[in-house]
Amino acid sequence: GAPLVKALPVNPTDPAVTGPDIFAKLVPMAAHEASSLYSEEKAKLLRDVMAKIEAKNEVLDQFMDSMQLDPDTVDNLEMYNHIPPILMEKCAALSVRPDTVKNLVQSMQVLSGVFTDVEASLKEIRDLLEEDEAEERKLQELLGKVPLPQGSPLPPSPALAEVSKECSKYMEVHEKASFTNTELHKAMNLHIGNLRLLSGPLEQVRAALPSPTLTEDDKQVLQNLKRILAKVQEMRDQRMSLEQQLREMIQKDDITSSLVTTDRSEMKKVFEEHLKKYDQIKVYLEQNLAAQENVLKALTDANVKYAAVRKVLAEVEHKWNTTIQTLVASYEAYEDLMKKSQEGKDFYTDLEGKAAKLLEKARAACQAAEANRQQLLEKEMKKQPPPRPTAPKPTLQMKPQELEAGSLDTSEVPPLGSLVLPEL
Numbered sequence: 001g002a003p004l005v006k007a008l009p010v011n012p013t014d015p016a017v018t019g020p021d022i023f024a025k026l027v028p029m030a031a032h033e034a035s036s037l038y039s040e041e042k043a044k045l046l047r048d049v050m051a052k053i054e055a056k057n058e059v060l061d062q063f064m065d066s067m068q069l070d071p072d073t074v075d076n077l078e079m080y081n082h083i084p085p086i087l088m089e090k091c092a093a094l095s096v097r098p099d100t101v102k103n104l105v106q107s108m109q110v111l112s113g114v115f116t117d118v119e120a121s122l123k124e125i126r127d128l129l130e131e132d133e134a135e136e137r138k139l140q141e142l143l144g145k146v147p148l149p150q151g152s153p154l155p156p157s158p159a160l161a162e163v164s165k166e167c168s169k170y171m172e173v174h175e176k177a178s179f180t181n182t183e184l185h186k187a188m189n190l191h192i193g194n195l196r197l198l199s200g201p202l203e204q205v206r207a208a209l210p211s212p213t214l215t216e217d218d219k220q221v222l223q224n225l226k227r228i229l230a231k232v233q234e235m236r237d238q239r240m241s242l243e244q245q246l247r248e249m250i251q252k253d254d255i256t257s258s259l260v261t262t263d264r265s266e267m268k269k270v271f272e273e274h275l276k277k278y279d280q281i282k283v284y285l286e287q288n289l290a291a292q293e294n295v296l297k298a299l300t301d302a303n304v305k306y307a308a309v310r311k312v313l314a315e316v317e318h319k320w321n322t323t324i325q326t327l328v329a330s331y332e333a334y335e336d337l338m339k340k341s342q343e344g345k346d347f348y349t350d351l352e353g354k355a356a357k358l359l360e361k362a363r364a365a366c367q368a369a370e371a372n373r374q375q376l377l378e379k380e381m382k383k384q385p386p387p388r389p390t391a392p393k394p395t396l397q398m399k400p401q402e403l404e405a406g407s408l409d410t411s412e413v414p415p416l417g418s419l420v421l422p423e424l
Contacts, residue, residue: 194330
């Protein structure tokens with residue numbers, strides 16, 4: 001019979017019939033092995049290049065560390081053209097308190113006045129006590145008592161003993177506080193000028209800050225050093241860029257597809273051909289590494305010339321930093337000075353009141369002691385017997401011989417006729 005179905009030819013490799021070939025991406029094992037060998041060649045190339053780069057980088061780093069040349073700070077001249085922000089803050093803070101210096105000076109003047117009053121009161125008390133002791137010694141000597149050795153204090157009256165004890169206590173406190181007061185005045189004198197400066201115009205503040213003075217030759221030396229340091233940084237950057245390019249090229253370099261159709265005997269030749277693509281970047285790297293020696297030699301020469309300039313800049317920078325720290329410290333010391341000044345005034349005001357009371361007490365005690373001495377003296381005088389009366393001595397008459405021998409003036413002798421002779 002006639003066939004009911006007509007057979008159609010089938011192509012087993014037709015994707016429309018069998019679908020996508022699941023083995024299409026499969027690579028022969030030989031191609032994989034060849035690709036691994038090529039990867040090893042690339043890795044070897046990278047290791048060789050990196051060994052050279054790392055060796056040069058190590059030399060460069062050691063050299064730059066020994067030079068201690070920071071490209072960012074080797075030229076710090078711009079720093080001296082402006083007032084530092086921290087100092088600007090202090091100036092701004094003082095500008096809204098224009099009486100800062102005036103208040104500090106007045107506070108210290110008041111403290112000095114109270115201090116002087118206390119010292120004067122204590123000195124007067126000491127003088128009164130010494131004067132009283134001297135009067136007491138005189139009285140003891142007048143009364144015939146055996147005097148104490150010179151320098152040995154006489155036992156004072158109870159009132160004066162109490163005054164002396166309190167005076168000694170106040171003197172001890174005053175001496176201790178006197179040291180603190182002296183230090184406080186020294187601190188004020190140290191900071192007052194800086195506070196005046198910070199309170200003044202900014203132009204004066206800027207003029208007070210140190211700044212370097214360089215000759216034209218110094219500036220030329222500095223510019224040459226900066227130029228060579230820029231070359232060093234350019235060399236570093238170029239080296240890093242070439243290294244990164246090399247790594248990216250090696251990572252993207254995949255010749256597996258071309259190795260599938262390559263005969264095993266041709267593999268080495270194929271590797272060499274593909275590795276030639278790295279020759280250009282290797283040349284650039286070699287040139288970069290070779291230039292390092294010349295750059296470092298030029299940097300060495302420039303650094304020798306820079307030594308004198310560097311010393312000047314270092315000294316000025318140290319003075320600059322010290323001046324700024326001193327000015328900031330003076331600002332920060334203001335509140336502390338005002339606080340201690342007020343504490344000193346309170347302390348000496350209290351001590352001055354006590355010293356004034358003690359002075360009145362000393363005066364009263366000395367007056368009482370003097371009155372007591374007068375009473376003792378009067379009482380002692382009454383005990384003594386009155387003086388024995390003595391007759392006046394007769395006037396001696398001169399004998400005639402003495403008259404004749406005397407050198408009398410004949411004009412004063414009356415004539416013989418005027419003398420009345422006694423009757424016989």
